Amino acid sequence: MTDRRPAAPTGEDHLIAELFRPIARHPGALGLIDDAACIAPPPGEDLVLTKDALVAGVHFFPEDPPDSIARKALRVNLSDLAAKGATPLAVLLAIAIPKDMPFEAMAAFARGLGADTAAHGVPLLGGDTVRTTGPLVVSITALGTLPRGEMVTRSGARPGQAIVVTGTIGDAALGLALRLEPKRPGFAALDPAQRAHLADRYLHPRPRLGLAGGLRAAAGGAMDVSDGLVGDLAKLLAVSGVSGDIDAARVPLSPAARAAIAAEPALLEVALTGGDDYEILATVADDKLSSLGVYATAAGIPVTVIGRTGEGAGLVVKDAGGASLTFARASFSHF
Structure with a gap:
């Protein structure tokens, strides 16, 4: 039988049919032949929506593997859902494709996206594909659900709560510095x-989706760490109207990050402020820490207490000797 599929589709319809229709498995996607998708949230649940755009040369290297770019674009959005206590429902994709991007690179991107949407149980519902004279741009809109009225916001922190983070901090920022x-x-x-x-x-960020239920049950305020632990915690404290005090020595580090910082102490600032962690930062009342721990253990996600909230405003980061640390830049910013 002759394979009639085009080797390198040039039209938008062909491109969508060849690369993205096979991974749009939800019936609400309507086979990607309509102008919109149609999907209903489960009864009694709220929709949580988030959107992140990734640009070549800013959020990833142009030479990064296309499948890895797709996975990162998806996972940074799933991380936002996890930090709100939401379960992923579906995603929409907009991609601006450079004129010189080979079809095989686009196919690899689609394979990576398809594998990751399947692994995380989050179907592709549609989106848009366009050509660009600029760099590759990938923008994903993620939809999640949670029980009505239970979204965990940034502004929910209160004085006297523990400040916790998941996983390890600084690995991604050090990975970027290494490159x-x-x-x-x-x-x-x-x-x-x-x-x-x-x-x-x-x-490859690691969205902490397994902790969503635990955050709904135990967290006061929460957000994911995308721009740097120090800067993102300062944002959470500010919108909650509380202060915070953390001990840099208690911030969880991987063996690789610990070894790099031991050899070059200046890399501690990179780890604490560099961003791309996509771990969850939360405040938790003392009487709910054990409850969060149960969820964390079940999900296999480490959670570490690194400080406390207090009355007033501002964030203090202390070193092992109790002295306050200062940083040239608290977090990444586009502007």
Whole structure:
């Protein structure tokens, strides 16, 4: 039988049919042949919506594997849903494709997106594909659901709560620094496996979806760490109208990050302010810490207490000796 599929579709309809229709498995996607999708949230639940755009040369390297770019674009949005206590429902994709991007690269992107949407149980419902004379731009809108009225907001922190984070902090920022400045003293101390760990954490965020129920049950305020622990915590405290105090020595670090920082202490600032962690930052009342711990253990997600909230305003970060740390920049900013 002759394979009649075009080797390199050039029209938008052909491109969608070849690459994206096979991964739009939900009936509400209508086979990606309509102008919109149609989907209903479960009864008694709220919709949670979030959107992130990733630009080549800003959020990822143009030479990164296309499947990794797709996975990162999806996962940064799923991380936002997780931090709100939501379960993913579906996603929409808008992609601006450079004129010189080969069809095989686009196919690899679609394969990565398809594999990750399947793995996380979040169907593609539609979106838009366009050509651009600029860099590759990927924008995903993610929809999630949770029991009505139970979304965990940034503004829910109260004085006297524990400040907690999931996983480890700084790996992705150090992974980026490793690519930009591979000869820094801190990276010379790493073995190949440690280098690979940092590089992977930059390429492939790990959305903490398994902790969503625990956050709804226990968290006061929460957000994911995208722009840097110090800066993002300052944002959460400010919108909640509380202060915070954290101990840098209690911030969880991977063995790779710990080794790099031990060899070059200046890398601690990179880890605490660099961003791309996509871990969850939350405040939790003392009497709910054990409840959160039960969820965390069941999900296999480490949770670490790194400080406390208080009355007033501002954030203090202390070193192992109790002295306040200052940073040239608290977090990443586009502007």
